[in-house]
Amino acid sequence: xxxxxxxxxxxxxxxxxxxxxxxxxxxxxxxxxxxxxxxxxxxxxxxxxxxxxxxxxxxxxxxxxxxxxxxxxxxxxxxxxxxxxxxxxxxxxxxxxxxxxxxxxxxxxxxxxxxxxxxxxxxxxxxxxxxxxxxxxxxxxxxxxxxxxxxxxxxxxxxxxxxxxxxxxxxxxxxxxxxxxxxxxxxxxxxxxxxxxxxxxxxxxxxxxxxxxxxxxxxxxxxxxxxxxxxxxxxxxxxxxxxxxxxxxxxxxxxxxxxxxxxxxxxxxxx
Amino acid sequence: xxxxxxxxxxxxxxxxxxxxxxxxxxxxxxxxxxxxxxxxxxxxxxxxxxxxxxxxxxxxxxxxxxxxxxxxxxxxxxxxxxxxxxxxxxxxxxxxxxxxxxxxxxxxxxxxxxxxxxxxxxxxxxxxxxxxxxxxxxxxxxxxxxxxxxxxxxxxxxxxxxxxxxxxxxxxxxxxxxxxxxxxxxxxxxxxxxxxxxxxxxxxxxxxxxxxxxxxxxxxxxxxxxxxxxxxxxxxxxxxxxxxxxxxxxxxxxxxxxxxxxxxxxxxxxx
Numbered sequence: 083x084x085x086x087x088x089x090x091x092x093x094x095x096x097x098x099x100x101x102x103x104x105x106x107x108x109x110x111x112x113x114x115x116x117x118x119x120x121x122x123x124x125x126x127x128x129x130x131x132x133x134x135x136x137x138x139x140x141x142x143x144x145x146x147x148x149x150x151x152x153x154x155x156x157x158x159x160x161x162x163x164x165x166x167x168x169x170x171x172x173x174x175x176x177x178x179x180x181x182x183x184x185x186x187x188x189x190x191x192x193x194x195x196x197x198x199x200x201x202x203x204x205x206x207x208x209x210x211x212x213x214x215x216x217x218x219x220x221x222x223x224x225x226x227x228x229x230x231x232x233x234x235x236x237x238x239x240x241x242x243x244x245x246x247x248x249x250x251x252x253x254x255x256x257x258x259x260x261x262x263x264x265x266x267x268x269x270x271x272x273x274x275x276x277x278x279x280x281x282x283x284x285x286x287x288x289x290x291x292x293x294x295x296x297x298x299x300x301x302x303x304x305x306x307x308x309x310x311x312x313x314x315x316x317x318x319x320x321x322x323x324x325x326x327x328x329x330x331x332x333x334x335x336x337x338x339x340x341x342x343x344x345x346x347x348x349x350x351x352x353x
Numbered sequence: 354x355x356x357x358x359x360x361x362x363x364x365x366x367x368x369x370x371x372x373x374x375x376x377x378x379x380x381x382x383x384x385x386x387x388x389x390x391x392x393x394x395x396x397x398x399x400x401x402x403x404x405x406x407x408x409x410x411x412x413x414x415x416x417x418x419x420x421x422x423x424x425x426x427x428x429x430x431x432x433x434x435x436x437x438x439x440x441x442x443x444x445x446x447x448x449x450x451x452x453x454x455x456x457x458x459x460x461x462x463x464x465x466x467x468x469x470x471x472x473x474x475x476x477x478x479x480x481x482x483x484x485x486x487x488x489x490x491x492x493x494x495x496x497x498x499x500x501x502x503x504x505x506x507x508x509x510x511x512x513x514x515x516x517x518x519x520x521x522x523x524x525x526x527x528x529x530x531x532x533x534x535x536x537x538x539x540x541x542x543x544x545x546x547x548x549x550x551x552x553x554x555x556x557x558x559x560x561x562x563x564x565x566x567x568x569x570x571x572x573x574x575x576x577x578x579x580x581x582x583x584x585x586x587x588x589x590x591x592x593x594x595x596x597x598x599x600x601x602x603x604x605x606x607x608x609x610x611x612x613x614x615x616x617x618x619x620x621x622x623x624x
Contacts, residue, residue, distance in 0.1 A: 127578075130394075148463055149462050167438065192506065234447060236447075244515070299584050307398075
């Protein structure tokens with residue numbers, strides 16, 4: 083047996099993942115930015131994995147009545163049940179996580195984990211997962227999933243759940259983005275918050291050149307992570323998903339919805 | 354609003370994913386090979402995603418008694434419950450899927466999907482997930498997950514489930530590998546099967562140069578998919594997981610366990 087590779091552990095630190103769970107001094111513009119960048123990789127991976135399966139439209143049919151006693155789509159059934167399980171093991175203690183079906187979630191069977199609380203309590207009232215669900219199912223999936231049905235409904239839905247949770251986490255991370263921006267310049271945001279001026283807040287939060295850069299970066303990531311890698315080539319131009327899907331996703335949905343979350347949060351930041 | 358990207362759909366076809374579910378004429382050495390290659394990407398992605406979290410050892414402690422009324426680790430509880438849900442929506446109709454906790458799985462609430470049956474019925478009796486579980490938890494995780502505990506147990510376990518299922522699918526895909534090899538050359542395998550000669554079968558299934566090539570390919574994939582991609586560089590040499598972990602994983606565990614599955618299957622192929 084070969085011995086295990088020696089210098090193996092170069093993982094992401096918890097810091098990159100958890101702006102929220104780190105100590106207060108680790109919550110700053112840099113840590114928030116690092117988390118946003120790392121979450122791009124997760125979103126790219128998760129959609130590429132979903133693209134292994136065709137549309138499997140049966141999964142999304144809200145009038146299907148496939149599950150005895152449940153009215154809704156197969157995916158609604160699956161995500162609701164999966165969230166119940168994940169809630170039992172404490173997923174929603176983490177302020178970065180937002181359930182799609184928050185009604186009637188069971189309490190965790192585990193003791194609470196002491197996540198650093200950096201957000202204003204108003205954050206708890208913000209959940210735009212309905213919008214995210216509809217965007218994913220009706221707008222995004224048709225852009226990259228091939229037509230067809232291969233019967234792999236359970237695997238398709240596991241994959242959908244991963245995509246939905248990655249998008250939800252990224253978009254609701256707007257809460258942390260807004261908090262860190264506010265702390266950085268309360269004098270800039272204060273007047274617009276007190277005036278409850280959405281448009282002014284949106285303007286303060288919009289940096290077109292940064293948004294363009296993010297779109298280009300996710301497109302580049304998609305071209306790197308979505309290529310077919312063989313031993314004898316130096317990168318192919320065959321992609322598992324057209325990289326432009328990702329700049330479209332970010333430009334049309336991820337960044338606008340993140341800003342919506344930021345505005346909603348800031349409007350309540352001084353309550 | 355920008356219009357959606359036009360030529361978006363270049364996903365993997367169902368064929369790449371499902372040697373098993375395709376029509377009989379699509380089940381051949383090429384389709385099996387394509388599936389094995391695509392599954393490498395899935396394994397690389399899933400481990401990279403797990404590396405976002407530190408070890409979180411609490412999850413694997415079999416004496417923890419964290420869940421009232423359940424004796425076993427948190428991960429055992431989580432995977433068992435997740436498999437119950439996935440079984441309800443038909444995951445185990447697919448002959449590529451093998452549960453970690455096959456005892457007491459509920460029947461699917463969905464009608465059976467008509468997967469092409471290409472395997473000998475003996476395949477149903479082969480499940481080496483206990484070995485795969487132990488390899489993953491005790492051998493593989495320590496090679497790439499950073500020391501520490503960040504409290505993200507639910508997300509960690511979701512990620513573990515994805516890794517375990519990807520490894521299980523890949524290793525049990527040995528059933529299809531063995532079947533296609535047998536059909537290709539029954540005259541080569543027949544005598545060893547009738548003699549129930551494990552060593553002879555193992556020799557017939559072993560191609561060291563191919564195995565070396567696979568190890569190099571997964572290592573290359575890990576270096577491409579695990580790099581940090583920014584706009585201004587042409588690939589960095591900082592990796593989310595040391596790529597040598599993947600050649601080690603394949604050389605020490607994935608390929609040997611796949612061959613074990615192949616031998617077990619072939620021994621019963623003429624029953």
